[in-house]
Amino acid sequence: xxxxxxxxxxxxTGTPYPEALAxxxxxxxxxxxxxxxxxxxxxxxxxxxxxxxxxxxQLWVPELLTxxxxxxxxxxxxxxxxxxxxxxAWSAAxxxxxxxxxxxxxxxxxxxxxxxxxxxxxxxxxxxTDLVVHAWxxxxxxxxxxxxxxxxxxxxxxxxxxxGDLSGSGVFDPPLPAPEGAGPQARxxxxxxxxxxx
Numbered sequence: 001x002x003x004x005x006x007x008x009x010x011x012x013t014g015t016p017y018p019e020a021l022a023x024x025x026x027x028x029x030x031x032x033x034x035x036x037x038x039x040x041x042x043x044x045x046x047x048x049x050x051x052x053x054x055x056x057x058q059l060w061v062p063e064l065l066t067x068x069x070x071x072x073x074x075x076x077x078x079x080x081x082x083x084x085x086x087x088x089a090w091s092a093a094x095x096x097x098x099x100x101x102x103x104x105x106x107x108x109x110x111x112x113x114x115x116x117x118x119x120x121x122x123x124x125x126x127x128x129t130d131l132v133v134h135a136w137x138x139x140x141x142x143x144x145x146x147x148x149x150x151x152x153x154x155x156x157x158x159x160x161x162x163x164g165d166l167s168g169s170g171v172f173d174p175p176l177p178a179p180e181g182a183g184p185q186a187r188x189x190x191x192x193x194x195x196x197x198x
Contacts, residue, residue, distance in 0.1 A: 015107075015121070015124050015125055015128050015155070016128060016151060016152055016155055017098070017101060017124055017127060017128045017131075018098055019149065019151070019152055020127075020128045020131035020132050020135070020152055021058075021094045021097070021098055021131060023131070023132070023135045023148065023149060023152060024054060024094075024131045024134065024135040024138065025090060025091065025094055027135055027138040027139050027142065027144055028051055028086070028087055028090045028091075028138070029087055030142055030144050031047055031051070031086070031087075031138075031142050032142070035047055035141070035142045035143075036048040036086065038141050038142060039141060040137045040138065040140060040141035041136075041137045041140050041141070041194055042134075042137055046141075047138065047141040047142060048082065048086065050134060050137055050138055050141065051082065051086055051090055051138065052080060052081055052082050052086075053134075054090070054130070054131065054134055055081050055082060055086075055089055055090045055093045055094075056077045056078075056081050056093075057127060057130065058090075058093040058094050058096070058097035058127075059077045059081060059093045059096075059097075060073065060077060061096070061097035061100050061101070061127070062096055062097065062099075062100040064111045064112065064113070064123070065100045065101070065103070065106055065109060065111065065120065067109075067112070068112070069112040070112060070113070070114050081093070097127075101124060106120050106124075107119070107120040107121040107124055108120055108121070111123045125159050126159075128152075128155065128156070128159075129155070129156045129159045129160060132148060132152045132153065132155070132156040132188075133156060133172065133188070133189075133192050133194075135148060135152075136148055136185075136189065136194070137194075140197065146196075146197055147185070148185055150184070153184045153185045153188055154184055156188055157184050157187060157188040157191070160172075160188065160191050160192065161191065172191075172192035172193055173192060173193025173194065174193050175190060175191050175192070175193060176190045176193055176194070176195065177190065178190040178191075182196075
């Protein structure tokens with residue numbers, strides 16, 4: 001994967017999706033052989049489970065951007081998508097997804113998600129936000145640096161703040177009160193039920 005291309009804006013939308021892929025991918029490459037079974041802040045997921053989830057999310061992107069429905073894709077990306085080489089599986093899925101978003105007009109497409117049809121832009125923003133929050137989860141799980149790039153934090157905080165009350169969404173844990181004087185990363189994590197340890 002060419003780093004210079006990796007940091008281009010996805011489909012010229014202004015959404016920092018390539019940067020979010022890079023941030024998560026950087027942490028995937030830091031997972032040691034003995035850390036794949038380690039716990040993460042996502043209580044039901046080990047490090048491998050978390051990477052598997054994000055890898056599967058990227059595998060969906062080329063399918064959904066070419067108009068496929070959830071039913072048409074079926075269970076193709078259920079279960080373990082990492083195989084014997086999780087880093088390679090993540091890298092291949094991330095690169096294919098990034099390239100799919102670079103097709104002109106991708107953000108203007110209608111995407112068929114499980115809860116209904118949305119714009120490509122909404123889907124892209126959702127993917128990016130998920131990558132940012134889970135990059136922190138992965139870093140926590142492997143004991144790596146948990147400070148996230150400020151532009152990614154600002155983007156995800158803006159998007160999540162705009163979603164309203166997430167308590168019953170099932171997407172993230174219920175919000176926690178942010179510490180007094182908390183910075184953007186601590187506020188983002190509190191909104192998703194996490195405590196900033198950095």
